[in-house]
Amino acid sequence: MAEDSAPSSSMHPSFVGVIRQRERLRQKLAGIRHKIGIYSAKGGVGKTTVAVNMAYALSRRGFRVGLLDADIDTPNISLFLGIDGKMEPTLPLKPLDVGGIKVASTAMLAESSERPIIWRGPMIVKMLGEFFENTDWGELDYLLIDLSPGTSDAPLTIMQILELDGFVIVTTPQRVAGINSMRSGLMAKRLNAAILGVVENMSEGEPSESTKRVAEALNAGVLGTIRLNAAFDLYSDAGKVAVFEDPSILEEFDKIVERVINPG
Numbered sequence: 001m002a003e004d005s006a007p008s009s010s011m012h013p014s015f016v017g018v019i020r021q022r023e024r025l026r027q028k029l030a031g032i033r034h035k036i037g038i039y040s041a042k043g044g045v046g047k048t049t050v051a052v053n054m055a056y057a058l059s060r061r062g063f064r065v066g067l068l069d070a071d072i073d074t075p076n077i078s079l080f081l082g083i084d085g086k087m088e089p090t091l092p093l094k095p096l097d098v099g100g101i102k103v104a105s106t107a108m109l110a111e112s113s114e115r116p117i118i119w120r121g122p123m124i125v126k127m128l129g130e131f132f133e134n135t136d137w138g139e140l141d142y143l144l145i146d147l148s149p150g151t152s153d154a155p156l157t158i159m160q161i162l163e164l165d166g167f168v169i170v171t172t173p174q175r176v177a178g179i180n181s182m183r184s185g186l187m188a189k190r191l192n193a194a195i196l197g198v199v200e201n202m203s204e205g206e207p208s209e210s211t212k213r214v215a216e217a218l219n220a221g222v223l224g225t226i227r228l229n230a231a232f233d234l235y236s237d238a239g240k241v242a243v244f245e246d247p248s249i250l251e252e253f254d255k256i257v258e259r260v261i262n263p264g
């Protein structure tokens with residue numbers, strides 16, 4: 001273990017555990033060049049939609065991409081991709097190849113995708129840690145992590161144990177969404193995570209005043225907007241990825257990934 005990350009004996013034991021895990025994962029995930037969380041404290045704003053479509057927009061450009069469903073309570077990525085595949089329950093866990101990207105989800109370990117997952121915080125924390133320690137992602141250019149809403153166990157764990165490049169904060173033009181997205185961004189900043197920028201989903205085209213305020217409060221830019229489009233529901237219900245179905249949606253996501261690849 002590197003000198004500077006060696007836990008001091010005066011620290012709280014659980015804190016030492018977190019530092020050790022972070023160091024282990026830093027080494028274990030060294031083959032992943034960029035790790036990005038897709039996050040908002042509010043549910044239903046389009047985190048999963050943005051994560052899935054960004055992943056394929058990046059993959060189209062030739063990057064090696066992984067997509068992790070870290071929304072343990074309501075893992076939706078398999079549903080959005082229309083897959084029912086399971087990961088082999090042998091270690092290390094191997095993500096599934098879905099149209100050229102590597103996808104892993106705790107749902108791929110469950111017997112049935114319809115059974116509710118009812119876990120207390122400590123189990124969620126343990127599961128996420130184990131998932132990272134035991135999944136073999138190999139070499140990737142980008143790993144996108146679809147987070148659960150809220151500001152408690154799952155997002156907090158990801159922020160504590162992983163060294164992320166930062167978060168893409170998803171919001172909608174609505175003021176209530178903006179306030180909650182701002183909360184998530186401020187939480188990430190408090191935990192020393194970077195904010196890569198804000199995406200306004202279900203947009204009218206131009207960022208709303210609320211979205212601009214979110215970006216300003218987080219000292220970040222607006223990466224782009226995704227228009228409100230009822231077809232998103234049809235695509236995800238059919239297991240289709242919007243960027244492959246609609247060139248205008250691809251254009252919107254291309255702008256966003258362009259800014260993520262070339263920030264500033």
Ligand SMILES: Nc1ncnc2c1ncn2[C@@H]1O[C@H](COP(=O)(O)OP(=O)(O)O)[C@@H](O)[C@H]1O
Binds near residue numbers: 044049226229236
């Ligand atoms: N730009 C959009 N226009 C219309 N509906 C959308 C858009 N983005 C997402 N949706 C729909 O909104 C719902 C919530 O999206 P989802 O990605 O599951 O949000 P979250 O992961 O934040 O809970 C889904 O039914 C999805 O198809």
Ligand SMILES: [Mg+2]
Binds near residue numbers: 047048076146
């Ligand atoms: Mg989701």
